[in-house]
Amino acid sequence: GINAPVFLSQNDGTLMDVDYARRYPVATFASGPTNSMRGAAFLSRLPSCAVVDIGGTTSDVGILQQGFPREASTDVNVAGVQTNFRMPDVLSIGIGGGSHVLHQASGTAVGPASVGYRLAQEALVFGGTRLTATDVAVAGGRAEVGDASLVAHLDKSVVDAALRVVDDRLAEVVDRMRASAEPVPVVAVGGGSILVPEDLAGASRVVRPDHFAVANAIGAAIAQVGGEVDRVYSVVPQQRDTVLDEARQEAVDRAVAAGARPGSVEIVDIEEVPLAYLPGNATRIRVKAVGELSLGGPRA
Missing domain, CATH: 3.30.1660 (Dodecin subunit-like)
Incomplete structure (x- = not known):
């Protein structure tokens, strides 16, 4: 076996030992987005920027200041409970790579329902039957995932409408997180960040660094x-x-x-x-x- 000390990541981007974690387990809350943000800082070499971390179900948006996540200045709602603990300032929305895409006469919706970890079984590009955000990203030329021929039949108007929904909602969240009216660089990480366009409203530029899909693991490793x-x-x-x-x-x-x-x-x-x-x-x-x-x- 491995004989090594155990450390856990906490929600300010640093490490804690097991004894500290036992005393203050709340310090682990929201450590996932924090790891992704620290990994984004390491991979992009941008110590101050906005980070968009997209997984299969949600998009988490936060702000890096000097390489560390900005902390929330007010109380934070955790599972419906108001808390006054230290928490990263992160805003989440229900859009991810596995988000369901519904196109109806009343409009197009993306998320919050998602196939989640079953993306590789249920998305069209993998031979499934569910239209997901990943499918429209592939059909729209934003990503090369799975078999693009399986989404070649999608109507361009449906694809464009779904991607507009994604773009508008991501831009809105980044805008809400900015501390000033000035555009900020945006670093896109996580497997679902293939949804982020090259040009995003409110962003001075969009950076998708090498190894973006594993930024979370990298953030924990360099903590x-x-x-x-x-x-x-x-x-x-x-x-x-x-x-x-x-x-x-x-x-x-x-x-x-x-x-x-x-x-x-x-x-x-x-x-x-x-x-x-x-x-x-x-x-x-x-x-x-x-x-x-x-x-x-x-x-x-």
């Missing part, structure tokens, strides 16, 4: 160890730099204690929020540090 400080400090104006240095050092120490290799740790995010409703120049300071996983020797 670093993190340490974070999130605390309210009393910041005297003349001592601001001293307080920030203290917070930085504590974040670095926490990363090393969690398993990061000393000397590899760097600060990736600093946030200061003055709290006017509290006395004493109260300021919430949040510092995040990350470093490479140390697999040898004792932890500091």
Whole structure:
């Protein structure tokens, strides 16, 4: 067998050991989209961009900032439950490679119903009987999957209408996630990202890197160890730099204690929020540090 330490990915793009996961299992929530976003950053070499991760059933859209997913600034709904835990800022819609395509007199619909993992058995391009988003992507020339001759009979108007639905909904989600009116680069990953057009409204460019289909696994494999400080400090104006240095050092120490290799740790995010409703120049300071996983020797 394999004798190796076990680490799990958590939803801020870093790793945690089993003991930490037992204490804080909620930290694993939404780690899937986070892994894909970290993998997208690695494959595209774009530390700041929008990421569209499309699987068989859903499309997850998030924003990368300095190579890590932007965190949600408000409470997040998880399975109908309002939570106040740290979560990545991700918006999901029911469009994926296996999404059903329905064309009726009233219009064309794509998703949210999907064949899911049975795409290779049920999609037309694989000899099945269900018209899916993958089928219209192949018929529309966006992808080479399965047997294109099996969708050659599809009416061009149906294909174009379905692809317009996909394009419009993806563009809408990217637009909702942007922090400004400026177009942003969009990195398309996941097996279903064959649905993303080369030109997407609101995107300065669309990047589909090599190995895009396995970005999720790559994101988990390259994950670093993190340490974070999130605390309210009393910041005297003349001592601001001293307080920030203290917070930085504590974040670095926490990363090393969690398993990061000393000397590899760097600060990736600093946030200061003055709290006017509290006395004493109260300021919430949040510092995040990350470093490479140390697999040898004792932890500091």
